Amino acid sequence: MELTPQDVWTLASTALVLIMTPGLALFYGGLVRVRSVVNMMLFSVSAMGVVGVLWILFGYSMNYFAEGESGFAGDPFKDFGLIATAPADFIGVGFGAVFAMITTALISGAIADRVGLGSWVLFAGVWATLVYFPVAAWVWGGGWIQNLGGVLGTPDVIDLAGGTVIHINAGAAALALALVAGKRLGFGPGSHKPHSIPLVTIGAALLWFGWIGFNSGLATETGEAGLILVNTLGAPAAGIVGWIVADVLRGKKPGVIGAASGAVAGLVAITPSAANLAPVWALLLGLVAGIACAFAIEWKYRLGYDDSLDVVGLHLVAGVIGSLYLGFFAFDDGLFTGGDAGLLLVQTISVVAVMVYSFVVSLIIALAVKMLTGLRVPAEVEEGGIDAVAHGEEAYAYEVPAGR
DSSP, X not given: OOOOHHHHHHHHHHHHHHHHHHHHHHHHHHHSOGGGHHHHXXXXXXXXXXXXXXXXXXXXXXXXXXXXXXXXXXXXXXXXXXXXXXXXXXXXXXXXXXXXXXXXXHHGGGGTTTBOHHHHHHHHHHHIIIIIHHHHHHHHSSOTTTTHHHHHTSOOOOOSSXXXXXXIHHHHHHHHHHHHHOXXXXXXXXXXXXXXXXXXXXXXXXXXXXXXXXXXXXXXXXXXXXHHHHHHHHHHHHHHHHHHHHHHHTTOOOOHHHHHHHHHHHHHHHTTTTTSSOHHHHHHXXXXXXXXXXXXXXXXXXXXXXXXXXXXXXXXXXXXXXXXXXXHHSTTTSTTTTOOSHHHHHHHHHHHHHHHHHHHHHHHHHHHHHHHHOSBOOHHHHHHOXXXXXXXOOSSOOOOOTTO
């Protein structure tokens, strides 16, 4: 069987999405203090390892419902180790794997500077099994969310590339994990400043680069792919503008960290909707997401939870905005684009269901991991630096020439 143009593009998109997780490692690594860079980057890399293995063993099998199959998730044993998967389907298996990897890695930003690698790896493996794989099956694999419109007599739920499956899912899990992990030593506004703006910029650039494949990897028509491309450029561009404007209006000095965060907010918001919005509405969405997330990241100080790298303020908030926004502006079915409240209803149900499920189950997993491992590193290790003590590596090893 020969490769089709669609196969070739999906292969290329898989490579684009794969590089997003190392890009995330750089993004997160630049945002933490210099003494925990290795630990933070290793969280993303280890997620690739653990989730990649689980995906091949049983994650892909859980990710879809076979004909006549229903329930919590797909049967993990129907295709264990991909033994029943036709070679022609392997491209799709690989494309799904890289989505699972980065979704799990996103959560780690909430626990920077204070959690050990072993605790994280245990949480990541269990979370992927009990939360990511089932939710992906609900939304994309023939599960109840994908079929919700038919049941209620409304348009089908729209989630192109993971507003619910990825961003709301990871954001809700990050909140639960941050609450269980507790606050960093000395937590407060301005207490833990990013150590490397260049790393953050490189990481954000790789994320945006990979997001093209993230959103358009399964596009089958030129017009659809073109629309997705334009929206995936426009929304984050508007997100940058929105974040900078928000900073200026509240008397803060605009900077690269804010601009990069605004781009991520726009990318997150457009993820579920890139194929279903006119470009002008995508620009508005990015602008709204950039402004909203700029304010949302301050919630952790007001509410007293320590989401270290603002996974909640970026991914959960922008994911909710992007998913609900479809109910108002999606082609034909949005409230303001010729439809009624039906799409908004099913979008809201999917958002609330995934958010509540992910938070509750993630909280239980985090509490169980804390009982087994303690979750956090000792205070002296956190204070002295996780990298040197736990990993024996430093992000920047400077050698002094002999005789000096």
